[in-house]
Amino acid sequence: MGMNENVSKxxxxxxxxxxxxxxxxxxxxxxxxxxxxxxxxxxxTAHLVEAGGKRLRPMLVLAASRLCGxxxxxxxxxxxxxxxxxxxxxxxxDVVDESEQRRGxxxxxxxxxxxxxxxxxxYLFARSFQLMAETGSMEVMHILSNxxxxxxxxxxxxxxxxxxxxxxxxxxxxxxxGKTAALFSAATxxxxxxxxxxxxxxxxxxxxxxxxxIAFQIVDDLLDYSGSSTTIGKNVGDDFRExxxxxxxxxxxxxxxxxxxxxxxxxxxxxxxxxxxxxxALEILHxxxxxxxxxxxxxxxxxxxxxxxxxxxxxxxxxxxxxxADFVVSRLS
Amino acid sequence: MGMNENVSKxxxxxxxxxxxxxxxxxxxxxxxxxxxxxxxxxxxTAHLVEAGGKRLRPMLVLAASRLCGxxxxxxxxxxxxxxxxxxxxxxxxDVVDESEQRRGxxxxxxxxxxxxxxxxxxYLFARSFQLMAETGSMEVMHILSNxxxxxxxxxxxxxxxxxxxxxxxxxxxxxxxGKTAALFSAATxxxxxxxxxxxxxxxxxxxxxxxxxIAFQIVDDLLDYSGSSTTIGKNVGDDFRExxxxxxxxxxxxxxxxxxxxxxxxxxxxxxxxxxxxxxALEILHxxxxxxxxxxxxxxxxxxxxxxxxxxxxxxxxxxxxxxADFVVSRLS
Numbered sequence: 001m002g003m004n005e006n007v008s009k010x011x012x013x014x015x016x017x018x019x020x021x022x023x024x025x026x027x028x029x030x031x032x033x034x035x036x037x038x039x040x041x042x043x044x045t046a047h048l049v050e051a052g053g054k055r056l057r058p059m060l061v062l063a064a065s066r067l068c069g070x071x072x073x074x075x076x077x078x079x080x081x082x083x084x085x086x087x088x089x090x091x092x093x094d095v096v097d098e099s100e101q102r103r104g105x106x107x108x109x110x111x112x113x114x115x116x117x118x119x120x121x122x123y124l125f126a127r128s129f130q131l132m133a134e135t136g137s138m139e140v141m142h143i144l145s146n147x148x149x150x151x152x153x154x155x156x157x158x159x160x161x162x163x164x165x166x167x168x169x170x171x172x173x174x175x176x177x178g179k180t181a182a183l184f185s186a187a188t189x190x191x192x193x194x195x196x197x198x199x200x201x202x203x204x205x206x207x208x209x210x211x212x213x214i215a216f217q218i219v220d221d222l223l224d225y226s227g228s229s230t231t232i233g234k235n236v237g238d239d240f241r242e243x244x245x246x247x248x249x250x251x252x253x254x255x256x257x258x259x260x261x262x263x264x265x266x267x268x269x270x271x272x273x274x275x276x277x278x279x280x281a282l283e284i285l286h287x288x289x290x291x292x293x294x295x296x297x298x299x300x301x302x303x304x305x306x307x308x309x310x311x312x313x314x315x316x317x318x319x320x321x322x323x324x325a326d327f328v329v330s331r332l333s
Numbered sequence: 334m335g336m337n338e339n340v341s342k343x344x345x346x347x348x349x350x351x352x353x354x355x356x357x358x359x360x361x362x363x364x365x366x367x368x369x370x371x372x373x374x375x376x377x378t379a380h381l382v383e384a385g386g387k388r389l390r391p392m393l394v395l396a397a398s399r400l401c402g403x404x405x406x407x408x409x410x411x412x413x414x415x416x417x418x419x420x421x422x423x424x425x426x427d428v429v430d431e432s433e434q435r436r437g438x439x440x441x442x443x444x445x446x447x448x449x450x451x452x453x454x455x456y457l458f459a460r461s462f463q464l465m466a467e468t469g470s471m472e473v474m475h476i477l478s479n480x481x482x483x484x485x486x487x488x489x490x491x492x493x494x495x496x497x498x499x500x501x502x503x504x505x506x507x508x509x510x511g512k513t514a515a516l517f518s519a520a521t522x523x524x525x526x527x528x529x530x531x532x533x534x535x536x537x538x539x540x541x542x543x544x545x546x547i548a549f550q551i552v553d554d555l556l557d558y559s560g561s562s563t564t565i566g567k568n569v570g571d572d573f574r575e576x577x578x579x580x581x582x583x584x585x586x587x588x589x590x591x592x593x594x595x596x597x598x599x600x601x602x603x604x605x606x607x608x609x610x611x612x613x614a615l616e617i618l619h620x621x622x623x624x625x626x627x628x629x630x631x632x633x634x635x636x637x638x639x640x641x642x643x644x645x646x647x648x649x650x651x652x653x654x655x656x657x658a659d660f661v662v663s664r665l666s
Contacts, residue, residue, distance in 0.1 A: 041486065145463040
């Protein structure tokens with residue numbers, strides 16, 4: 001889920017708008033990633049937390065709260081909790097995917113070991129629930145424990161759907177909700193909840209986060225076939241080599257003739273790939289307009305995100321969140 | 334943490350006393366381990382949950398609540414939550430330890446893969462927080478999120494302390510609190526909390542769970558050097574081969590002469606072991622009375638557990654919990 005420079009502009013505006021809050025979130029993250037007894041924990045966490053991630057998810061929490069006129073402090077706890085869940089899932093993802101690079105640096109599982117990544121992830125997950133409990137809001141606990149279950153479920157679903165060329169677009173969206181959208185929507189919804197916003201506004205912000213997350217992940221999956229390595233922070237074709245059924249491939253398979261179907265069956269289904277296959281895959285994706293169709297889907301989700309915002313208070317932050325949805329898909333141009 | 338038949342007697346009495354509650358806990362566990370989208374999740378979970386574990390932790394929750402006169406339903410939610418945390422940690426432990434057997438059956442990481450164990454563990458962890466949130470008690474959230482952090486911290490500490498022959502008894506107790514006692518004490522304390530027991534009774538039940546857990550783990554670590562394979566459900570000397578610094582070894586190292594120190598440095602510190610080394614290790618442990626001294630510690634912790642109970646209501650369940658403490662150490666005779 002790397003992001004290129006295009007996206008940083010509305011994020012820069014968000015950062016500027018939320019600078020004071022974000023400073024407190026970062027201080028809280030540093031305090032809470034400490035461990036009195038096990039120095040390995042802050043070492044591993046710092047490697048990831050300080051690797052220059054854009055802190056998009058905590059900013060979504062803060063933005064949602066502020067948009068709803070919140071003046072308290074619970075949103076800072078909540079933002080740190082959401083970042084810890086995110087960091088924990090990254091640590092576990094890299095173990096599951098056997099990744100060696102993230103954000104252009106070696107992964108924790110490579111620098112330390114899988115064991116440390118699993119256990120430090122568990123620690124951060126527990127820490128995030130401590131932070132949530134401190135908000136004193138039972139509704140926040142519900143939203144974020146549900147999101148955590150959806151995240152893990154989505155990952156398991158991805159694991160079992162990988163290499164299965166009969167995977168449908170519905171399953172894909174389910175996986176994407178788990179991978180990305182569930183935490184986005186939990187961030188924006190819970191941000192509204194701690195701000196005591198109306199139910200309508202809570203639901204609107206849930207809808208915004210959900211649609212933004214789906215658009216974001218579709219774009220990420222598209223860039224894996226159409227970006228440059230420097231832009232996406234990983235190698236073009238990684239998903240193809242890992243036999244992941246992402247939206248472009250699902251669309252191409254749905255439109256495949258017999259030869260193409262045999263190609264996908266061999267390369268993704270059976271994992272028999274040679275050097276030239278990525279080029280062939282890209283040719284088929286273009287021929288079947290699978291990249292354009294996926295791009296259209298991403299744009300439609302971004303539009304849905306913007307529409308959802310119409311039910312939220314008309315404030316400068318709303319415009320930034322709306323622009324953020326546009327920027328997410330602008331990575332494709 | 335296998336338990337032999339001696340231990341099952343007070344557990345049988347607990348089971349009989351709590352049969353109705355336990356049936357509801359088991360039904361809840363079956364419902365909540367399901368996943369609408371990812372059938373892999375209940376498959377992996379069932380392998381572990383239905384492997385004939387004694388359900389000690391959920392019974393501790395139920396017993397603590399009932400002892401405090403509780404008549405509601407929150408303790409059932411809480412008991413299932415505690416069992417899910419336990420199951421999640423077992424799944425992750427087996428990945429971290431690269432274990433191949435648990436409770437006499439192949440581990441999930443062996444039957445499926447590490448990925449499934451990591452992700453299904455995450456799912457169960459999230460599910461447990463959903464269940465806790467349903468109890469509606471913010472104090473329960475605090476207790477169990479703190480326990481979860483202690484568990485993960487203890488595991489990381491064990492990871493970094495392994496092979497370090499300067500490990501102290503204090504560090505060992507810290508690790509044991511994480512591995513075992515934190516969830517025992519959270520189970521009994523939270524059981525008292527949902528029952529709205531007095532603070533004194535909550536603390537007494539925390540103390541009972543903590544001391545019981547420590548006694549339990551010391552016994553487990555002792556059996557690794559003194560039990561038979563059928564009794565302990567794993568091979569004698571596994572901890573030695575895995576270079577774990579458990580209490581008997583820590584005590585033996587503290588009392589070692591130069592030759593013995595060199596032996597521990599080579600076998601545990603450097604991991605250079607041959608066939609005859611386990612026999613030598615056992616000889617040293619006996620010569621330095623390290624097994625007897627550890628046994629005395631286990632008995633002292635069991636006594637502490639029983640003493641803590643004196644501040645709780647004088648009911649038949651209290652006697653069973655007291656007997657349980659005796660039975661935990663009776664595994665050694």
